[in-house]
Amino acid sequence: MPHRETGKRRRPSLSMPILRTSRAQHRAGNLTLGGLLAGLGERSFGWAIVVFSLVTILPLPPGSSVITALPVLVTTFQMLLGFPHVRLPGPLARLRIDPDKLRLTLLRLRPVTRRLERRLRPRLVALFAPRHEPLLGLALFVIAFTLFLPVPGSGWFPAISLFIVGVGLVERDGLVAVLGLAFGAFSVLLTVAIVLSLAEGAEAIMG
Numbered sequence: 001m002p003h004r005e006t007g008k009r010r011r012p013s014l015s016m017p018i019l020r021t022s023r024a025q026h027r028a029g030n031l032t033l034g035g036l037l038a039g040l041g042e043r044s045f046g047w048a049i050v051v052f053s054l055v056t057i058l059p060l061p062p063g064s065s066v067i068t069a070l071p072v073l074v075t076t077f078q079m080l081l082g083f084p085h086v087r088l089p090g091p092l093a094r095l096r097i098d099p100d101k102l103r104l105t106l107l108r109l110r111p112v113t114r115r116l117e118r119r120l121r122p123r124l125v126a127l128f129a130p131r132h133e134p135l136l137g138l139a140l141f142v143i144a145f146t147l148f149l150p151v152p153g154s155g156w157f158p159a160i161s162l163f164i165v166g167v168g169l170v171e172r173d174g175l176v177a178v179l180g181l182a183f184g185a186f187s188v189l190l191t192v193a194i195v196l197s198l199a200e201g202a203e204a205i206m207g
Contacts, residue, residue, distance in 0.1 A: 015106040015110070017040060017043060018036070018040065018047065018102075018106065019103065019106060021036060021039040021040055022036055022097065022099055022102055022103075023099070024039070025039060026099040031096065031097050032093060032094055032095060032096055032097065033088060033092060033093060033094075033095040033096075033097060034087070034088045034092070034093025034094065034095075035093075036097060037085060037086045037088065038085050038086075040085065041084070041085055043169070043170055044086040045075060045078075045079050045085070045086055045166075045169055046166045046167070046168075046169030046170035046171075047166070047170060048071070048075045048166075049072065049075055049076070049140070049162055049163070049165065049166030049169065050163055050166035050167060050170065052068070052071040052072045052075060052162075053072060053160075053162035053163040053166060054159075054163060055068050055071075056069055056147060056159040057156065057159045057163070069144060069147040069148040070148070071088075072144040072147060073141065073144045073145065073148055074088075075144075076137055076141040076143075076144045077137070077141055079133060079134075079136065079137030079140065079141075080134055080137030080138050080140075080141055081134075081137070082130075082133060082134060082137075116167065120167070120171040120173045120176065121171070121173060122171070122172045122173065122174075123173050123174050123175045123176075124173075124175055124177075124178065125172050125174055126174070127174035127177055127178070128172055128174065128177075136177075139181055139184065140162065140165060140184075142184075142188060143158045143161055143162055143165075143181075143187060143188060144158065144162060146158045146188050146191040147159055147162070149191060149195075157186065157187035157190055157191075158184060158187040158188070158191070160183065160187075161180050161181070161183040161184035161186075161187050162180070162184065163180075164176060164177075164179060164180030164183060165177050165180035165181060165184065166180075167180075168180055
C-alpha cells in the first residue's frame with residue numbers, strides 16, 4: 001500500500017480543479033464562463049491564458065490574432081493590476097456552459113494532459129508569490145502585445161510561450177513558467193527584428 005502514495009498521486013490532475021468547480025456551480029444552477037473562472041481563483045489566470053493562447057494558435061485567416069489576442073491582453077493586464085481572478089466583460093462572463101460538453105472536452109484532452117502531468121510538479125514556487133505577480137503580469141502583457149500586433153510570421157511564437165507559462169501557472173511549476181518566459185523573450189525579440197526589417201524595406205522602397 002505505501003507504494004501507491006507517490007508525489008504524482010498527491011496532486012490533482014490538470015482538469016480536476018475545473019471539473020470540481022464546474023460540478024459545484026452546475027448544482028447551484030449558475031455555471032457560467034465568468035463564474036467558472038472566478039471559482040478557480042488564482043488559477044483562473046493560468047487557465048484563461050492557456051485557453052486564449054490556444055485559440056490564437058488555431059488555423060485562422062491572416063490578421064485574426066488582432067481579435068483573438070484581445071482576451072489574452074485583458075487577462076494579463078488584470079494580472080498586472082493584481083486582480084484576484086479573471087474578470088470578463090458582462091456578456092462573455094454571463095455565457096452559460098454546458099457541463100456535459102465541458103466534461104467531454106476535458107476527457108478528450110486526457111491523453112495530452114496525462115503526458116503533461118508526468119512532468120509537472122511544484123518547483124520555484126516563489127515565482128508565483130503575490131509580490132512577483134505584477135512583474136509576471138507585465139512580462140506576459142508584453143508577450144501578449146507582440147501576439148496582438150499583425151506582424152507576419154511572428155504570432156505563433158508568443159502564443160506558444162503564453163501557453164507554456166499558463167500551464168506553469170496552473171500547476172505552480174516555476175521552472176516551466178521560466179522556460180515559457182524565456183521563449184516569450186525570444187518571441188518579442190523576433191517580432192522587433194521583423195518590424196525593423198519591414199520598416200527598412202518600406203524605407204528603401206519609398207526612398
